[in-house]
Amino acid sequence: MNTLLVKSSPHIHSGSSISEVMGDVLLALLPASGAAIYFYGYYAGAIILVAVLSAVLTEYLWQKIVRRENTIGDLSALVSGLLLALTLPPRISLFLVFLGAVFTILFGKCIFGGLGYNPFNPALVGRAFLQISWPRAMGSWFLPQAGQLTITSATTTATPLMIDKGEAVGQLPDLGNMFLGNRAGSLGETAALALLLGGLYLLIRRQITLTIPLSYIFTVALVSWLFGKNPLFHILAGGLLLGAIFMATDPVTSPVTEKGRLVFGVGCGILTVLIRLKGGFPEGVCFSILIMNALVPLIDRMTLKKVFGK
């Protein structure tokens, strides 16, 4: 007879795995990635490819150098690379994409000990790094050319949030076009419909709960309305949907209890509107989530569940 395996209970498992969680996020990002290519052509595809490959390669090499177990199979580097790509402007140089992806993995994740130990959302760390270091490149926006895969025009324009804030002159797109993604912005943030489809998939697969996206979006709507702005515009503008559905819900960097997630979402929402309307940047999703990431340990501690029977 073979030797019997002896280990602690439970002896059966649901079959879930980290790669399944990450794989679902990748699938959920497919519509938004497709929309990016549809609106910004092959070059958008190149940005995505460079970001993803650099991210995975960076993790692979880092783990080789520090002699750690290779974990690229868990797909988390792929997710971080793709998320970073989707937050970038459509004509950014591929070299900056490469730098951003390396920074995302090294300083967003690896130096903290790898997936699970990183306090900040890696993709947003990468984006913040690019935005602060190359503000011009990160602030050059172009009108989408729906269906045209090769770049023809090169006229810069302003994002709806910049126009709304009075930092630039231009015509605001109507809400219908904003919903479909036909407006200037980062690669993956514009197509609201595609992002919502992805979010629905994550909900059905139970990879995320509704708490963070709902509380985040609702708070943005409420606070922008209090400031006399059109709440629907603020929901569809900027990177709110991408952030609320895919970034703020990152399990590693968000609270674990539903109560904590509510606090987190509301905090993100308030900060986002404050930065958008009163801060030095036209958009505040990236920095709001990063700031709230820093508060997660505190939120976790304050929102422990009440032990059954206590």
Place this chain on the structure above:
Amino acid sequence: MFKKKIFSGRLFPGGVHPRSNKYTAGLPVKDSPQPKKVILPLIQHFGQPARAIVKVQDYVLRGQMIGEASGAISVPVHSSVSGIVKEIALINHPLLTRPVEAVVIENDGQDSSVNFSPRYAEYYRYSRQELVEEIKKMGIVGLGGAGFPTAVKLNPPATAEVDVVLINGAECEPYLTADDCLMQEKASEIVSGIKIILHILNADRAVVAIEDNKPLAIKSMEEAIRQQPNISLAVLPTRYPQGGEKQLIKAVLGRVVPSGGLPYQVGVVVQNVATAYAINRAIIFGEPLMERIITVSGRAVKEPANRKVRLGTLLSEVAEFCGGVTEELAMVVMGGPMMGLAQSSLDAPVVKNTSGVLFLSREEINDEDFRQCIRCGRCVRVCPMNLMPNILSVLMEKEMIKEAANFSPLDCIECGCCAYVCPAKRPIVQQIRQAKMLCTVEAK
């Protein structure tokens, strides 16, 4: 007060729906061949071990007491066969992780029994004290899991006001169907046992709780309680770990047992259906606990079945009379797959609180290395005690015991929901068990 109530919705915090894999549901209870020898550990219950009262070479009868209770929280052990005591030695207990003294009896196959004298068959004429004493003498323990001495449970402090007896027929562990079968085949004897319990506790009513994935058991129990004015039936939506004492009390009665407390503090005593059956055998027929029904299942055993097995039968013999094991055998578990104990060999005996023996193949079990916690919070969502398994797991990995003690590890019921859903496949239960152990040591 209801006669039969079909519950719905979420009745207790957390919980999961593991694949039920109840391959043996609906199979009749089969008798088993006589074992060649039996190994009877002197501790098959929670508490002090029994003291051996036989010597090597003694001839013992089936039903004869071979170990006597050694204190208030202790119960005797009886022989399940007739034959000669070969050895009294230390063996590895299948459910306790330490060697314990056991009596080894070679079966002579004669099945010569002591005279079972049902002195208390007219139980309603006797007092709680007399009946509790008798139940203790008959070696009865909780057959559902922990093996807590039944006499102790049926004798709560005088200040306790127990109004409800909950009869646990939830059997929420995957694979296990022993209680299901017992309810189908011995409903009236279970009901008789319930009446004895009600009399002893002087409680107003009893509720039999069964999960809705056992329609035949529900039907037969419903039939059996029809004439009983103070026994009713609760049909619960299937959800693991509903059979946990605290979970069941919350689900059926909405009462919450205080942390660190016992059910009688909220007016409840919980007994498993198999225990009610054993009480009936003891009081009405005068039979001590010598055998029980177990589920033998898993994809690595050829003939899965519900078997009536004599206590002390070796797992190797169980495997043999169930057609043998296949090449795929990777793990043997005593109990259910969520809370049962993995066995290192088949030399272990079936004991009083063995609800099943699972012969599991490689595909059925989780044997992957664990990864770092990604804080997904699933364990927090499924924990029926509302603990933070993720934090406990990470703290114990870093051996931060003092910090871990702040997150109520002692409230953990070790149901395994957290580890079952963990995408990083972390050994959370093992880590919390360690925390519990170290916290208890620290407290002393």
